[in-house]
Amino acid sequence: MVDIKVKKVNSGLKGTVIIPSDKSISHRSVMFSSLAKGKSIINNFSNGADCISTMNLFKSLGVEINRTSEKSLEVISNGILKPLKEELDCGNSGTTMRLCTGILAGQNFNSILFGDESLSKRPMQRVITPIELMGGSITSNDGKAPLKIKGTALNGIEYHSPIASAQIKSCVLLAGLHATGKTTVIEPYISRNHTELMLKYMGANITTLNNSTTVEKSELETRVIDVAGDISSSAYFIVAGLIIPNSDIVIKNVGLNPTRTGIIDVVKRMGGNIEILNQNTVSGELVGDIRVKYSQLKGCSISGDDIPRLIDELPVIALLATQADGETIISDAQDLRKKESDRITTITNGLNSLGGNIQEKPDGFIINGKTILKGDKELEVFHDHRLAMTYYVAGLICEKEILIKEFQWVNISFPEFEKLFNNLF
Ligand code: S3P
Numbered sequence: 001m002v003d004i005k006v007k008k009v010n011s012g013l014k015g016t017v018i019i020p021s022d023k024s025i026s027h028r029s030v031m032f033s034s035l036a037k038g039k040s041i042i043n044n045f046s047n048g049a050d051c052i053s054t055m056n057l058f059k060s061l062g063v064e065i066n067r068t069s070e071k072s073l074e075v076i077s078n079g080i081l082k083p084l085k086e087e088l089d090c091g092n093s094g095t096t097m098r099l100c101t102g103i104l105a106g107q108n109f110n111s112i113l114f115g116d117e118s119l120s121k122r123p124m125q126r127v128i129t130p131i132e133l134m135g136g137s138i139t140s141n142d143g144k145a146p147l148k149i150k151g152t153a154l155n156g157i158e159y160h161s162p163i164a165s166a167q168i169k170s171c172v173l174l175a176g177l178h179a180t181g182k183t184t185v186i187e188p189y190i191s192r193n194h195t196e197l198m199l200k201y202m203g204a205n206i207t208t209l210n211n212s213t214t215v216e217k218s219e220l221e222t223r224v225i226d227v228a229g230d231i232s233s234s235a236y237f238i239v240a241g242l243i244i245p246n247s248d249i250v251i252k253n254v255g256l257n258p259t260r261t262g263i264i265d266v267v268k269r270m271g272g273n274i275e276i277l278n279q280n281t282v283s284g285e286l287v288g289d290i291r292v293k294y295s296q297l298k299g300c301s302i303s304g305d306d307i308p309r310l311i312d313e314l315p316v317i318a319l320l321a322t323q324a325d326g327e328t329i330i331s332d333a334q335d336l337r338k339k340e341s342d343r344i345t346t347i348t349n350g351l352n353s354l355g356g357n358i359q360e361k362p363d364g365f366i367i368n369g370k371t372i373l374k375g376d377k378e379l380e381v382f383h384d385h386r387l388a389m390t391y392y393v394a395g396l397i398c399e400k401e402i403l404i405k406e407f408q409w410v411n412i413s414f415p416e417f418e419k420l421f422n423n424l425f
Pocket of ligand 1: 023024025095164165166167168170191192311312335
């Protein structure tokens, strides 16, 4: 248990921060390299606990994975998974569980996916339903983990996903890699497309047209994968730079895939001073640097196709909105209740306890700004790394010190978080 105290910073943030590896891309780099025959190299792999869960899980599936440096891996596989044990631990990671469901459903062996207390409460029916439509067989605890997957031959389907979710889409597409015929996923709005880009980069037969992606049975080829920095991790620095007076910071090596850059659009909508510099493409993904300065902000509306493009940033965007003049309305974000915590309730209660004026809606928030955050409170993070990081940034502008309990949950995605903030003070 690591409880930390955070107090107001008295001068603006200044300097440069190099953002560590993207969690979503890191997961996929190990998973897909494990399915390719030969040796793959992954540079800038995430040190977050979630991605380590994925790495260990694929080791349990018989894949040789070696660390060649602090942040680089080599993955050596013959393209066929050979499990060393049946029970596979996904830790706290929804991405690991949902994507591996798709990978394991079409194998010629059985497996059981389990996770920690928080992951065991999260909905898995959303991936069980399409896999069953493909002919797969999964037994669950009433739609939750553990998932007992009976490996079997799968058929391609056309699946209309009820939710814009990259985890559902990826699960079905990965099952489609081993299924007969074509597998198509159509989603209501476009969710992050790292699976599509990386599968294409590794030679899979995959095509996307608007909201619809089709994959056919494909052998993946090994590659060198350079993982971009995580825009979701950079969100805490973007918001801190915008709300702490006199700040001017550059956030380097950030993944700028348009399916992830909703936060940049929202900051612009709010009148924030944000600039993109040095754009280029790395391993099929757009990357660049982001410069932010302290700004006077105004409230805005966030809904519909914005939501999947900033779903993980909504807790810290809610904090941002407490510092914007007027009303910010966030709608169509009901899936936020299904994350590591019910983020609509937890963030409303947490930020209101500090002095925010947030009204909870079934599908989002109404946030009235600008409010002074008084602080002088203890906050629980409910096993949720994104709450821990949002409260840390809030603490930097609170009038009085706050205490964040169990701050170690930050390690799920961003172990370097505090150290990188300290460089900017
Ligand atoms: C992820 C997709 C999103 C996101 C999660 C990572 C991914 O989840 O919230 O942190 O890597 O595919 P959903 O697909 O459930 O929206």
